[in-house]
Amino acid sequence: MSSPDTFNAPVAFALRTVDLAKAFGPTQAVRACSFDLRAGEVHAIMGENGSGKSTLVKMLTGVHRPDRGSIEVAGRTLSAIRSPREALGLGIVAVFQEVLVVPPRSILDNLWLGIDPLHRDAVSRGERVERASETLLELTGAAPDLGRPVEELSLSDRQACCIARALIRRPAILVLDEATSALDVATRDRLFAIVRRLAAEGTSTIFISHRMDEVEEIGDRVTVMRSGESVATRARGEVRAAELVRLMTGAEHLTDTGHAQPERPRSAETVLRASGIRLRPGAGEIDLDLRAGEIVGVAGLEGQGQDVFLRALRGAGGVAGRVVRVTPTREVEIDSPWAAARAGIVYVPRERRDEAIFGALSIRENFTLPTVGRDTVAGLVRPSSSERRLSGYVDRLRIKLGRSSDGIMTLSGGNQQKVVIARWLASQPRILLLNDPTRGVDLGAKRDIYDLLAELTAEGIAVVMLSTEVDELIELMDRVLVFKEGELEVELGRGSLTRSVLVASYFGQEQPADV
Amino acid sequence: MSEIRRFLRTRSFAFALLLSMVLLVANIVVLPSFGSPSNFDTNLMLFAPFALVAMAATPAILSGGGGLDISVGLNAGLVSNVLILYLLPHGAWGSAWVAVPIVLALGAAIGLVNGLSVAVLRYQPVIATLCMLFVLQGVNQKIAGAPTASPESWTQHLAEGFGPIPGGLVLIAVPVVVWILLQRLPYHRVLLAVGGNDATAFSSGVDVTRVRILAYTLGGAFAAVAGIAIATLLQSSDGNAGLEYVLIALAAVALGGTPIGGGRGGLLGAIVGASAIFLVQNLLSALHVDAYWLQVAYGGMLIVGSVIGAQLTAPRRAGTA
Numbered sequence: 001m002s003s004p005d006t007f008n009a010p011v012a013f014a015l016r017t018v019d020l021a022k023a024f025g026p027t028q029a030v031r032a033c034s035f036d037l038r039a040g041e042v043h044a045i046m047g048e049n050g051s052g053k054s055t056l057v058k059m060l061t062g063v064h065r066p067d068r069g070s071i072e073v074a075g076r077t078l079s080a081i082r083s084p085r086e087a088l089g090l091g092i093v094a095v096f097q098e099v100l101v102v103p104p105r106s107i108l109d110n111l112w113l114g115i116d117p118l119h120r121d122a123v124s125r126g127e128r129v130e131r132a133s134e135t136l137l138e139l140t141g142a143a144p145d146l147g148r149p150v151e152e153l154s155l156s157d158r159q160a161c162c163i164a165r166a167l168i169r170r171p172a173i174l175v176l177d178e179a180t181s182a183l184d185v186a187t188r189d190r191l192f193a194i195v196r197r198l199a200a201e202g203t204s205t206i207f208i209s210h211r212m213d214e215v216e217e218i219g220d221r222v223t224v225m226r227s228g229e230s231v232a233t234r235a236r237g238e239v240r241a242a243e244l245v246r247l248m249t250g251a252e253h254l255t256d257t258g259h260a261q262p263e264r265p266r267s268a269e270t271v272l273r274a275s276g277i278r279l280r281p282g283a284g285e286i287d288l289d290l291r292a293g294e295i296v297g298v299a300g301l302e303g304q305g306q307d308v309f310l311r312a313l314r315g316a317g318g319v320a321g322r323v324v325r326v327t328p329t330r331e332v333e334i335d336s337p338w339a340a341a342r343a344g345i346v347y348v349p350r351e352r353r354d355e356a357i358f359g360a361l362s363i364r365e366n367f368t369l370p371t372v373g374r375d376t377v378a379g380l381v382r383p384s385s386s387e388r389r390l391s392g393y394v395d396r397l398r399i400k401l402g403r404s405s406d407g408i409m410t411l412s413g414g415n416q417q418k419v420v421i422a423r424w425l426a427s428q429p430r431i432l433l434l435n436d437p438t439r440g441v442d443l444g445a446k447r448d449i450y451d452l453l454a455e456l457t458a459e460g461i462a463v464v465m466l467s468t469e470v471d472e473l474i475e476l477m478d479r480v481l482v483f484k485e486g487e488l489e490v491e492l493g494r495g496s497l498t499r500s501v502l503v504a505s506y507f508g509q510e511q512p513a514d515v
Numbered sequence: 516m517s518e519i520r521r522f523l524r525t526r527s528f529a530f531a532l533l534l535s536m537v538l539l540v541a542n543i544v545v546l547p548s549f550g551s552p553s554n555f556d557t558n559l560m561l562f563a564p565f566a567l568v569a570m571a572a573t574p575a576i577l578s579g580g581g582g583l584d585i586s587v588g589l590n591a592g593l594v595s596n597v598l599i600l601y602l603l604p605h606g607a608w609g610s611a612w613v614a615v616p617i618v619l620a621l622g623a624a625i626g627l628v629n630g631l632s633v634a635v636l637r638y639q640p641v642i643a644t645l646c647m648l649f650v651l652q653g654v655n656q657k658i659a660g661a662p663t664a665s666p667e668s669w670t671q672h673l674a675e676g677f678g679p680i681p682g683g684l685v686l687i688a689v690p691v692v693v694w695i696l697l698q699r700l701p702y703h704r705v706l707l708a709v710g711g712n713d714a715t716a717f718s719s720g721v722d723v724t725r726v727r728i729l730a731y732t733l734g735g736a737f738a739a740v741a742g743i744a745i746a747t748l749l750q751s752s753d754g755n756a757g758l759e760y761v762l763i764a765l766a767a768v769a770l771g772g773t774p775i776g777g778g779r780g781g782l783l784g785a786i787v788g789a790s791a792i793f794l795v796q797n798l799l800s801a802l803h804v805d806a807y808w809l810q811v812a813y814g815g816m817l818i819v820g821s822v823i824g825a826q827l828t829a830p831r832r833a834g835t836a
Contacts, residue, residue, distance in 0.1 A: 061718070063718070083720075084717060084718050084719070084720050085720040085721075085722065087720075088719075088720040094718070096718070098714075100712065100714060100715035100718055100719075101712065101715055102707075102708045102711035102712040102715050102716065102778065103711060103712065103778075104707070104711045104778050104779045105704075105707060105708055105711050105778070109704050109707075109708060110708075110715075113705075113708050113715065113716060113719040113721065114705075114716065114719030114720035114721045115720075116701035116704075116705070117701065118700070118701055118702040118705060118722075118725070118726065118729070119700055119701070119702065120700065120701065121700075121701055122701075165719065
């Protein structure tokens with residue numbers, strides 16, 4: 001995987017695209033994308049979901065073939081990269097947002113997947129083990145048992161395996177397509193250190209993330225995409241976050257999160273009471289009184305028990321303690337997800353594709369499933385009734401869709417998530433449990449979800465929301481429960497929520513480190 | 516407990532193995548002659564087609580993506596008929612050195628066609644291989660309408676075994692040895708990776724299509740070995756040759772702990788699963804149980820085996836326990 005010839009070009013580039021375009025049926029996913037990637041730079045690509053970033057990456061990695069345009073890489077001009085295999089041969093190695101692992105196979109086999117031809121080992125077992133250990137140690141800070149099946153690992157560690165698989169190939173061009181969203185903060189920081197080291201050694205990185213802070217931290221240059229076109233490329237220091245947002249959306253809507261915001265008045269009425277929750281044997285007990293109209297954040301590094309806690313609130317079990325739904329007239333024990341649903345508690349899971357979406361069904365069917373009983377006359381479903389109910393939410397959540405009878409998979413991730421949220425709002429819940437609802441959702445859709453949460457809490461609905469995004473926690477939450485190693489580390493009120501206090505608390509520090 | 520789970524997950528045939536051992540003891544108790552050395556060879560020869568057809572069904576299932584080859588039983592049946600009708604009676608064609616490579620190629624070619632329909636033309640594996648099953652059944656009944664006895668040939672020597680080594684064992688050993696050799700090649704790892712998650716394998720640069728085609732082809736070649744076993748056993752052509760093994764093969768694979776979803780398991784599971792089915796069949800016939808109850812017994816064993824297997828092998832993730 002040699003670097004391109006650099007003698008003639010004033011600035012050496014590792015890859016350049018010229019007017020790439022790709023349509024899927026009537027949808028023009030990418031209209032005209034031109035950008036160049038210099039050798040040894042970290043080049044961020046930003047844009048809302050549906051702006052064509054993923055399609056661009058899939059053209060660079062040989063998954064989709066462009067309709068038009070060209071790709072210059074490794075000193076060659078290509079009209080298409082025809083397979084992932086060819087892309088890998090050109091030194092282009094990608095890590096995607098979807099955690100692509102082979103669950104039953106060992107860590108070692110997952111890391112070296114695809115490198116050997118079928119008939120002989122390209123790399124000796126000794127070298128495989130050594131380089132796998134080295135790479136994972138640098139990335140995760142711990143030397144894992146390489147024989148362990150990947151299915152036993154946490155989400156963050158599984159994604160670390162995907163990244164290690166890419167690193168082990170010694171890429172000339174590393175593509176990180178929202179690959180950091182599943183990582184815990186510490187692993188992400190180590191990844192950034194690796195990316196910087198690789199950049200110094202000449203590897204170029206294409207970095208795609210919805211997180212402004214990550215792009216600011218690591219991007220040398222930023223190319224902004226909007227509606228399938230590359231609209232601008234800016235160098236670091238030449239551009240402010242507000243301008244990037246304006247370029248992406250044409251609208252300015254990022255609040256300043258530099259300092260804490262005033263506390264909001266609390267209602268006295270408790271709607272859900274959790275007491276004596278133990279996330280693991282021997283851990284301290286956690287109590288929570290959730291009040292009407294309140295929005296509570298659940299946060300921490302990846303896999304510190306916050307996920308288990310959130311699911312415990314809907315009676316998913318597996319933990320000690322009791323959860324009680326409190327209404328003015330009575331109290332109901334929440335001991336199963338069914339009891340939770342009956343008591344007006346709804347849960348929006350994290351893995352949209354696996355746990356929330358029915359991929360083969362239409363948008364309308366995805367919306368109506370739990371509440372379809374309301375659209376029936378004598379047991380027969382009237383689509384017009386579903387349609388009416390859905391259209392109310394389409395306006396309210398600003399869901400962008402063609403026809404409601406289209407497949408749910410035709411929507412972007414953000415709009416899919418809105419449909420999932422609409423589904424559960426249709427059951428008129430009093431308590432909403434959200435598991436990282438804005439993960440992989442574009443800025444515009446995030447904003448719509450935030451607005452919706454503000455409306456819902458104003459109506460007296462209580463929200464508990466797990467979030468991995470610091471800015472979101474600071475902006476939205478009345479209070480944040482920070483988890484560490486299966487314990488409630490600290491509860492931060494809105495008055496004390498700043499970025500540095502919150503991030504410091506993830507690492508168990510009372511005071512923010514001076515940075 | 517987690518250690519036990521992990522052991523069972525990596526050796527998912529453990530339940531079928533336990534079942535087989537219990538059934539073996541039961542067989543010997545009910546029918547003392549079953550365990551005698553003189554019957555050992557015969558029983559192994561009777562068992563060989565079960566094990567071989569189950570092994571032939573395994574690679575397609577391992578390759579994932581709903582992979583399944585229903586036609587392996589009749590592939591074996593066709594090989595058996597071709598051997599007896601067209602190769603053995605014709606002098607030099609009938610010698611083991613010529614006939615065996617020819618039938619292996621025939622079996623592999625049938626597997627290859629299945630592989631191409633599934634991996635290239637993207638037909639549903641169940642439908643594609645079911646169609647192949649119908650074709651093979653038709654051909655079998657056409658060419659072997661009237662049973663014809665096999666001429667004297669090396670197959671009779673095979674039945675007698677090679678010195679102390681029973682012939683059934685030799686036949687069963689063929690795919691096992693091939694599999695052990697394959698485990699030394701990246702192909703085995705890649706096959707299980709493709710079965711475990713084909714999207715991951717594809718994006719990692721694996722030629723998923725080729726891996727799947729090879730899996731079906733390999734299964735076809737194993738089916739040909741099963742065909743040799745059937746010919747050795749029957750010593751006659753038969754329009755319905757192999758039919759009885761069609762569903763038993765799939766049952767044996769499942770009972771042996773290989774999930775139909777792919778990505779886990781191996782040939783050992785197929786052998787152990789097949790032995791449990793063979794032994795229960797033997798036991799029930801020794802007890803003079805109505806043959807129709809046999810089917811009920813297979814079904815029941817399979818349900819119990821699958822449920823227990825699923826329980827034992829259910830993955831547990833760190834952090835969600």
